[in-house]
Amino acid sequence: MFKKILIANRGEIAVRIIRACREMGIATVAVYSDVDRAALHIRKSDEAYPIGPAPAVDSYLRIDKILEVAKRSGAEAIHPGYGFLSENAKFAQACVDAGVKFIGPTPHSMKMMGSKTSARQQVEKAGVPFVPGTSRGLASAEEAEQVAERIGYPVMLKAAAGGGGKGMRLVHTRQELRSALESARSEAERSFGDSEVYLEKAILNPRHIEMQVLADEHGNTVWLGERECSIQRRHQKVLEEAPSPMVDPDMRRRMGEVAVKVAEAASYTNAGTVEFLVDEQKNFYFLEMNTRLQVEHPITELITGLDLVHLQIQIAAGEKLPFGQSEVAIRGHAIECRIYAEDPENNYFPSPGRVKVLLEPSGPGIRRDSGMYEGWNVPIDYDPLLAKLIGYASDRPQAIMRLERALDEYFVAGIKTNLSLFRRIVGEADFRAGKLDTGYLDRLLRKASPSRASLALNPGIKAPETIAALAAGMFAVLDRGSSVSGNGGTGGTTVPSNWKQQGRSEGLR
Amino acid sequence: MVYEIIVGSESGSESGSESGSELGGEAGAKPHRLELEKAAAGWECRLDGQPIHVDALIPRPDVLSLLVDGHCYEIKREQTATDLYLWVGSARFAVELRDLRSLRSRQRAVGDEKGPIKILAPMPGRIVRVLLAENSEVEAGQGIVVVEAMKMQNEIKSPKKGVVKKISASAGAAVNPGDLLAIVE
Numbered sequence: 001m002f003k004k005i006l007i008a009n010r011g012e013i014a015v016r017i018i019r020a021c022r023e024m025g026i027a028t029v030a031v032y033s034d035v036d037r038a039a040l041h042i043r044k045s046d047e048a049y050p051i052g053p054a055p056a057v058d059s060y061l062r063i064d065k066i067l068e069v070a071k072r073s074g075a076e077a078i079h080p081g082y083g084f085l086s087e088n089a090k091f092a093q094a095c096v097d098a099g100v101k102f103i104g105p106t107p108h109s110m111k112m113m114g115s116k117t118s119a120r121q122q123v124e125k126a127g128v129p130f131v132p133g134t135s136r137g138l139a140s141a142e143e144a145e146q147v148a149e150r151i152g153y154p155v156m157l158k159a160a161a162g163g164g165g166k167g168m169r170l171v172h173t174r175q176e177l178r179s180a181l182e183s184a185r186s187e188a189e190r191s192f193g194d195s196e197v198y199l200e201k202a203i204l205n206p207r208h209i210e211m212q213v214l215a216d217e218h219g220n221t222v223w224l225g226e227r228e229c230s231i232q233r234r235h236q237k238v239l240e241e242a243p244s245p246m247v248d249p250d251m252r253r254r255m256g257e258v259a260v261k262v263a264e265a266a267s268y269t270n271a272g273t274v275e276f277l278v279d280e281q282k283n284f285y286f287l288e289m290n291t292r293l294q295v296e297h298p299i300t301e302l303i304t305g306l307d308l309v310h311l312q313i314q315i316a317a318g319e320k321l322p323f324g325q326s327e328v329a330i331r332g333h334a335i336e337c338r339i340y341a342e343d344p345e346n347n348y349f350p351s352p353g354r355v356k357v358l359l360e361p362s363g364p365g366i367r368r369d370s371g372m373y374e375g376w377n378v379p380i381d382y383d384p385l386l387a388k389l390i391g392y393a394s395d396r397p398q399a400i401m402r403l404e405r406a407l408d409e410y411f412v413a414g415i416k417t418n419l420s421l422f423r424r425i426v427g428e429a430d431f432r433a434g435k436l437d438t439g440y441l442d443r444l445l446r447k448a449s450p451s452r453a454s455l456a457l458n459p460g461i462k463a464p465e466t467i468a469a470l471a472a473g474m475f476a477v478l479d480r481g482s483s484v485s486g487n488g489g490t491g492g493t494t495v496p497s498n499w500k501q502q503g504r505s506e507g508l509r
Numbered sequence: 510m511v512y513e514i515i516v517g518s519e520s521g522s523e524s525g526s527e528s529g530s531e532l533g534g535e536a537g538a539k540p541h542r543l544e545l546e547k548a549a550a551g552w553e554c555r556l557d558g559q560p561i562h563v564d565a566l567i568p569r570p571d572v573l574s575l576l577v578d579g580h581c582y583e584i585k586r587e588q589t590a591t592d593l594y595l596w597v598g599s600a601r602f603a604v605e606l607r608d609l610r611s612l613r614s615r616q617r618a619v620g621d622e623k624g625p626i627k628i629l630a631p632m633p634g635r636i637v638r639v640l641l642a643e644n645s646e647v648e649a650g651q652g653i654v655v656v657e658a659m660k661m662q663n664e665i666k667s668p669k670k671g672v673v674k675k676i677s678a679s680a681g682a683a684v685n686p687g688d689l690l691a692i693v694e
Binding site for chain 2: 345462464466467
């Protein structure tokens with residue numbers, strides 16, 4: 001087993017990996033940019049080294065600096081987390097060349113699955129169902145028109161190097177196709193430096209369901225159940241759950257077997273995720289493979305009882321999978337909310353700044369993977385994911401109850417977060433019924449907020465406005481007392497010295 | 510203590526293009542008058558004249574635990590550079606608070622008001638001196654009476670320029686919060 005691991009990441013995922021290392025008795029090496037000196041992962045790590053200025057291209061994406069830190073600190077392996085360099089085959093190769101173990105698949109597998117067209121070619125050979133369309137980049141607008149006629153409109157244009165909705169165009173008619181192809185190509189070129197665009201049949205209102213796989217370096221590959229990821233905003237996942245409300249054991253097994261086939265076709269090792277689009281008839285189609293640990297991996301951990309980061313490290317150290325497929329059991333239900341620093345009242349704009357007040361939920365069935373703490377300044381330079389709140393229980397309704405309770409306990413002031421969005425989702429009828437597709441969140445956000453007037457119906461309960469008014473006065477009175485006594489904790493038992501306070505504030509003497 | 514409190518419309522509890530304003534709006538913008546008096550246990554409050562007994566505690570900064578008629582409420586405070594928000598459950602209210610005993614806010618509150626203004630005792634104490642006679646002219650900020658409590662003397666000043674119509678305080682008398690001291694017109 002490794003003695004020391006470098007974590008080439010930041011935020012909650014760096015903290016999560018550091019915790020796994022600590023549990024396994026492995027020393028950790030963290031890296032940080034200029035604005036992350038005070039970040040939580042630095043506070044939790046055994047060692048930490050600066051790697052440059054705030055912009056990720058100058059720090060967290062600098063392969064040379066990270067490998068230099070690995071060398072200097074004597075780290076034997078590097079965990080890339082997600083994002084940043086995690087799906088960069090060049091980085092994986094550079095690790096191999098430097099004699100440091102990359103905790104993830106081989107550069108070869110990453111390259112094969114990194115391009116959507118090359119991935120489609122591979123899975124086609126393996127007989128995996130995928131959305132009808134081309135498996136190669138479109139050579140011309142004429143070719144696009146021919147393929148679209150053959151498979152039927154609407155069709156989706158996609159960038160081969162794509163992700164996050166960039167270079168994607170939904171095309172309903174032949175008339176739109178040419179201009180859509182041009183704009184998709186130029187967007188793909190701008191976003192990924194690669195203008196290759198392919199075409200597939202558009203599946204309207206699909207579900208987005210993914211299957212976790214795990215493969216050791218001895219030829220053993222298992223699937224660990226699916227995650228329902230249909231709740232997305234602008235192609236970014238917002239809330240995920242496992243298992244999916246629409247998947248039954250038979251469908252799960254079939255999806256799992258296909259996912260294992262995909263992984264084997266790519267000679268895949270370590271943790272990976274095979275993404276599927278699922279139509280209303282429950283047909284599932286290969287979409288792409290993510291060659292890394294996913295943000296939403298905790299929900300799979302909770303329903304399988306496995307620790308994916310421990311297993312990643314064990315696999316990278318050359319160990320065999322300690323269980324077989326028949327020993328994998330799905331138990332209970334888990335739902336994850338991605339808490340972002342963004343303002344729901346201002347079109348979900350990022351909201352960096354100081355976390356002034358932080359009250360975090362805990363208790364039964366709650367897991368929190370967080371990178372923030374009270375007093376921390378959320379930098380403007382990175383992804384706005386602050387923390388993940390996961391509710392789990394023996395079944396979906398109970399997991400929802402726990403999540404709803406925990407969301408009420410969760411309070412963040414100083415920066416804006418999307419907590420209110422989750423309060424709305426978990427109480428909403430279609431979500432509760434498990435009626436989800438990738439258009440769900442857009443539809444929800446177009447609807448006006450429901451009335452909350454019913455809250456004050458209980459005769460003993462004061463209206464929230466009344467409580468707010470009383471609280472405003474009590475805060476003012478108790479703060480005066482506590483500021484004089486110097487005791488911030490028990491203002492309620494202190495007799496406030498109003499004269500002194502008033503004397504000071506008015507400068508009378 | 511006497512405060513004037515404006516509770517703005519609810520926000521933050523819901524997301525989406527429309528902010529939930531069902532409970533706020535015009536009614537929410539009306540100022541409430543809140544009188545607070547320390548009692549043996551907790552506080553005797555009058556909110557717009559309605560008596561409410563409240564037990565209040567700040568268990569940690571920016572968090573207030575309120576007990577009202579046996580019901581528990583936890584209120585969280587969020588202060589920005591310019592605004593104060595209070596969270597009751599998952600509902601957020603913008604709140605403005607004016608200390609009616611504080612001269613500066615009194616001036617702001619009534620600066621362009623016409624008509625008589627009652628000068629009330631801000632807190633319990635004893636009248637030390639009466640500085641002006643009835644019907645004398647007074648400048649804004651000029652002292653009218655001096656009240657002493659906890660060995661500190663405090664001039665109670667006129668919030669505006671005008672005439673002292675009435676002095677109801679006399680030297681040596683004890684006053685309670687909210688007692689009328691004078692009327693300036």
